[in-house]
Amino acid sequence: MNKIPVVINDTKLEVDPHKTILEVCREHDIEILTMCHLKGIIDIGACRLCLVEVEGVHKLMSACTTKVAPNMVVKTSTERIRRYQLITTELFFAERNHVCAVCVSNGKCELQQLGYKVGLDSIRYPFLYPQCDVDTSHAWYVMDHNRCIMCTRCVRVCNEVEGAHNWDVMNRGHQVRIISDFNTPWGESISCTSCGKCLHACPTGAIWPKAIVQGQLQKNPAMITELIARRKMKL
Amino acid sequence: MIRHELHALTERVKAKQEHFKHRICVCCGASCISSGAEEVLHKLQEEIKSRGLEETVEVIPTGCMGPCNQGPLVKYLPEQTIYQKVDCDNIQRVVQSQLVENKPLEDLLLFADSREKAFVNANEDPFFKQQQKIALKDCGDINPESIEDYLIAGGYQALDKALFLLSPEEVIAEVKQSRIRGRGGAGYPTGLKWETVYKYVSDQKYVICNGDEGDPGAFMDRSVLEGNPHRVLESMAIAGYAIGATKGYAYIRGEYPLEIKRFELAIKQATKTGLLGKNILGSNFRFEVEVRIGAGAVVCGEETALIASIEGKRGTPRPRPPFPAESGLWGKPTLINNVETFAAIAPIILNGGEWYSETGTPKSAGTKVFALAGKINYSGLIEVPMGTTLREIVFDIGGGIQNGAEFKAAQTGGPSGGCIPAAHLDVKMDYESLMSLGSIMGSGGLIVMDKSSDMVDVARYFMEFSMDESCGKCIPCRVGTKMMHDLLQKIGDGKATQIDLDRLEELAEYVRDTSLCGLGASAPNPLLSTLRHFREEYVSKILPAE
Amino acid sequence: MVVSFKESAKTDPRIKLIAARMKKEGFKPDSLIEILHTAQGAYGYLPKDILLYIAQSLRLPLSRVFSTVTFYHFFSLKSKGEHTCIVCTGTACYVKGAQALLNKLESSFGLKPGQVTADNKLGVQVARCIGACGLAPAAVIDNEVAGKVDAEELIQTINMKTGIV
Numbered sequence: 001m002n003k004i005p006v007v008i009n010d011t012k013l014e015v016d017p018h019k020t021i022l023e024v025c026r027e028h029d030i031e032i033l034t035m036c037h038l039k040g041i042i043d044i045g046a047c048r049l050c051l052v053e054v055e056g057v058h059k060l061m062s063a064c065t066t067k068v069a070p071n072m073v074v075k076t077s078t079e080r081i082r083r084y085q086l087i088t089t090e091l092f093f094a095e096r097n098h099v100c101a102v103c104v105s106n107g108k109c110e111l112q113q114l115g116y117k118v119g120l121d122s123i124r125y126p127f128l129y130p131q132c133d134v135d136t137s138h139a140w141y142v143m144d145h146n147r148c149i150m151c152t153r154c155v156r157v158c159n160e161v162e163g164a165h166n167w168d169v170m171n172r173g174h175q176v177r178i179i180s181d182f183n184t185p186w187g188e189s190i191s192c193t194s195c196g197k198c199l200h201a202c203p204t205g206a207i208w209p210k211a212i213v214q215g216q217l218q219k220n221p222a223m224i225t226e227l228i229a230r231r232k233m234k235l
Numbered sequence: 236m237i238r239h240e241l242h243a244l245t246e247r248v249k250a251k252q253e254h255f256k257h258r259i260c261v262c263c264g265a266s267c268i269s270s271g272a273e274e275v276l277h278k279l280q281e282e283i284k285s286r287g288l289e290e291t292v293e294v295i296p297t298g299c300m301g302p303c304n305q306g307p308l309v310k311y312l313p314e315q316t317i318y319q320k321v322d323c324d325n326i327q328r329v330v331q332s333q334l335v336e337n338k339p340l341e342d343l344l345l346f347a348d349s350r351e352k353a354f355v356n357a358n359e360d361p362f363f364k365q366q367q368k369i370a371l372k373d374c375g376d377i378n379p380e381s382i383e384d385y386l387i388a389g390g391y392q393a394l395d396k397a398l399f400l401l402s403p404e405e406v407i408a409e410v411k412q413s414r415i416r417g418r419g420g421a422g423y424p425t426g427l428k429w430e431t432v433y434k435y436v437s438d439q440k441y442v443i444c445n446g447d448e449g450d451p452g453a454f455m456d457r458s459v460l461e462g463n464p465h466r467v468l469e470s471m472a473i474a475g476y477a478i479g480a481t482k483g484y485a486y487i488r489g490e491y492p493l494e495i496k497r498f499e500l501a502i503k504q505a506t507k508t509g510l511l512g513k514n515i516l517g518s519n520f521r522f523e524v525e526v527r528i529g530a531g532a533v534v535c536g537e538e539t540a541l542i543a544s545i546e547g548k549r550g551t552p553r554p555r556p557p558f559p560a561e562s563g564l565w566g567k568p569t570l571i572n573n574v575e576t577f578a579a580i581a582p583i584i585l586n587g588g589e590w591y592s593e594t595g596t597p598k599s600a601g602t603k604v605f606a607l608a609g610k611i612n613y614s615g616l617i618e619v620p621m622g623t624t625l626r627e628i629v630f631d632i633g634g635g636i637q638n639g640a641e642f643k644a645a646q647t648g649g650p651s652g653g654c655i656p657a658a659h660l661d662v663k664m665d666y667e668s669l670m671s672l673g674s675i676m677g678s679g680g681l682i683v684m685d686k687s688s689d690m691v692d693v694a695r696y697f698m699e700f701s702m703d704e705s706c707g708k709c710i711p712c713r714v715g716t717k718m719m720h721d722l723l724q725k726i727g728d729g730k731a732t733q734i735d736l737d738r739l740e741e742l743a744e745y746v747r748d749t750s751l752c753g754l755g756a757s758a759p760n761p762l763l764s765t766l767r768h769f770r771e772e773y774v775s776k777i778l779p780a781e
Numbered sequence: 782m783v784v785s786f787k788e789s790a791k792t793d794p795r796i797k798l799i800a801a802r803m804k805k806e807g808f809k810p811d812s813l814i815e816i817l818h819t820a821q822g823a824y825g826y827l828p829k830d831i832l833l834y835i836a837q838s839l840r841l842p843l844s845r846v847f848s849t850v851t852f853y854h855f856f857s858l859k860s861k862g863e864h865t866c867i868v869c870t871g872t873a874c875y876v877k878g879a880q881a882l883l884n885k886l887e888s889s890f891g892l893k894p895g896q897v898t899a900d901n902k903l904g905v906q907v908a909r910c911i912g913a914c915g916l917a918p919a920a921v922i923d924n925e926v927a928g929k930v931d932a933e934e935l936i937q938t939i940n941m942k943t944g945i946v
Binding site for chain 3: 159164165166167168169170171172179180181182183190191
Binding site: 080 | 532549553554556702703704705706707708709710711713714715716717718721722738741742745748749750751756
């Protein structure tokens with residue numbers, strides 16, 4: 001396939017057409033922050049961390065959903081983009097009740113790593129402190145809504161990879177919550193196959209296995225990507 | 236039905252109507268119905284019958300006539316005399332005076348209680364004189380539940396012309412030449428949109444009419460759908476012919492049961508008459524329309540969310556591109572236009588694009604329907620050329636502010652728009668001028684406020700709206716609108732400091748630039764515009780620095 | 782947890798109505814919102830067993846149905862009351878004092894928007910603009926639109942309709 005020329009952060013590159021800006025950047029070791037992206041599952045452009053400036057386009061574009069085009073000029077790390085990445089991170093922390101010190105994911109959490117990357121030292125916005133349940137009804141797993149950032153990676157993995165569609169999102173606006181079945185306790189779900197893919201897809205400590213102690217959780221989202229790739233090969 | 240049969244049918248119904256010397260129209264728009272119009276209609280029909288006048292006088296229900304807060308309204312044609320606040324008690328007096336004694340009943344004439352001299356011919360009243368009706372033409376003069384009435388008014392002749400005299404390319408050329416821009420709010424050139432969808436090759440394409448009028452204070456789509464549903468249907472068919480679609484969907488708000496009823500009736504009539512379905516008017520063109528009922532989510536006015544909703548899903552928007560023109564409903568090329576845009580298409584095809592472009596301003600051609608409401612004397616529905624000033628609308632047409640109070644601001648564009656202060660009363664109402672003041676045209680809601688309105692609370696009100704209507708998919712809108720709302724509440728409560736105000740402004744800019752869809756991106760507009768024009772009201776409420 | 786509706790479908794006209802609508806739509810998953818409209822109209826709300834029935838008939842995941850139901854304000858999981866009073870909170874009504882109507886309803890019946898009296902007689906809701914802006918403030922009492930509403934008169938009308946004094 002013929003490659004097309006693009007310019008990313010003042011560097012000229014020859015890239016495959018039909019790829020997204022995010023894919024191209026990752027291939028060339030250009031850092032783009034993401035939360036809702038998980039390689040292999042369908043991108044939705046919801047976390048707004050991967051926003052980039054594209055010359056000639058008035059709006060900021062999400063790198064995960066925007067395809068490269070010939071002679072596209074992209075900037076991934078302007079002052080404005082970095083400022084907005086910091087605010088987004090602050091909002092993630094202020095939205096629910098994230099207490100890293102007592103979290104199973106402490107030290108291995110994608111949200112925590114994001115905080116380090118954007119240089120988060122304090123949160124300037126008021127915490128929302130919503131009332132969130134901790135669902136411990138499943139025999140092996142726990143769903144803690146306090147630590148959920150609504151990236152919906154669990155929803156998409158369950159639907160696209162496992163095919164069970166146990167998870168979905170209820171309500172709207174700031175009242176959205178991840179649900180299983182009819183907002184039934186996870187342990188009573190008739191759709192869940194207990195496969196555990198959602199656990200590995202989850203970037204934070206929102207979904208974790210019961211047999212774990214604080215700070216010991218090791219997730220493997222790359223396993224999901226590998227699984228999808230292998231299935232495609234078989235087809 | 237084939238082509239010459241349509242002409243014959245139109246002639247037949249015209250001849251039938253010429254028997255009548257008078258036509259009495261009873262406004263059965265939503266507002267007049269809630270003031271008792273249906274009772275008036277029945278009473279009037281009985282009255283005409285009991286006087287033995289039914290051979291020469293016809294009584295019909297119509298759509299909205301405009302001055303909604305004066306209802307129930309009754310209009311006599313051909314005299315163009317409108318009576319206001321008609322009820323079962325005064326109806327006999329009206330009939331006696333107008334039809335028997337042949338003179339108008341002065342004390343019930345439209346605006347008789349508020350003007351020094353009311354007009355016998357309502358078209359001479361300032362409320363109507365400055366208006367120019369294209370989209371709303373026939374609304375209020377014809378029975379929306381009768382396809383014959385629409386045919387008499389020249390209905391389906393534009394479709395006839397498009398199918399037999401114009402190629403799809405020529406139809407698109409007319410729309411382009413008219414320079415009409417999308418009336419749903421964003422103002423994208425309609426002809427360009429049509430051309431884009433036309434160019435995509437696909438086995439199936441769709442036409443969607445967006446009737447999910449979600450902005451509070453806007454009721455122009457409702458009035459078109461309930462007053463002249465066939466016009467929208469005809470225009471959708473023309474669009475289908477132009478872009479190569481055989482299927483259309485009309486997405487109508489669930490809050491509008493009357494509109495849904497009338498539009499479904501119109502589909503039935505048009506299908507029965509052979510104006511929808513296979514081989515329309517004997518041509519090779521096939522087109523069908525289905526109604527989809529909205530279920531109470533404002534974000535579904537956003538086109539990708541609307542598509543998700545028609546597909547039976549949560550109405551959450553997705554990033555564009557791809558645009559619906561390329562990949563829309565069920566992944567097929569899809570044309571989405573607003574009700575008011577469609578209402579102008581049939582006249583554009585019939586009279587030519589050039590005719591339409593002669594009205595309005597160079598960049599905003601044609602007319603715009605506005606819904607006037609709030610602290611204004613004559614609220615209701617009006618249609619004026621683009622570029623009419625706000626002052627003309629509020630004072631000449633709307634009769635000024637209630638109780639002689641002072642004008643403070645007009646809000647346009649609802650939760651996506653902004654407030655225009657008194658200093659800018661002479662702003663021309665067109666896309667660019669409103670944008671330069673930090674507001675938008677939006678769908679055409681125009682709410683007038685007097686000194687009693689607290690602008691911080693107005694901003695809070697709209698932010699609450701956006702917060703409740705946020706779909707929750709992307710974080711700037713989901714969390715940002717909630718935080719901005721809470722901060723506005725804090726300022727309103729007199730508990731905020733300068734730091735809170737700084738945070739608020741920072742968040743407003745952030746949410747505007749980073750939200751996934753138009754609802755989020757425009758949610759900060761009422762806040763930013765009130766900050767721009769009424770900053771002193773914010774400053775007066777914040778606590779002094781310690 | 783699979784529920785069979787074969788027996789009750791013969792007798793309950795509401796289920797028949799829903800079944801007929803699903804058949805008309807060819808049991809397409811895309812028609813979910815249309816079916817929910819029919820069910821909401823038949824029951825006044827969406828009972829969980831009916832949602833299960835719809836989900837299974839359309840072969841839709843349960844969470845997908847529940848997520849759609851809870852997204853749209855038209856759909857309700859519990860009864861909205863035998864009589865309903867919907868206060869319009871659109872911009873024109875806001876400017877003309879819709880809040881005063883809501884305050885009056887709260888002080889008279891102890892109901893905030895979304896609440897229903899203990900005996901299920903009356904429910905109070907708010908609407909995002911019913912499009913009767915010329916008649917602000919507006920309310921809808923049992924599907925009848927009332928314009929230029931006065932707080933005292935509103936209470937009287939409701940009392941008359943519900944028999945609550």
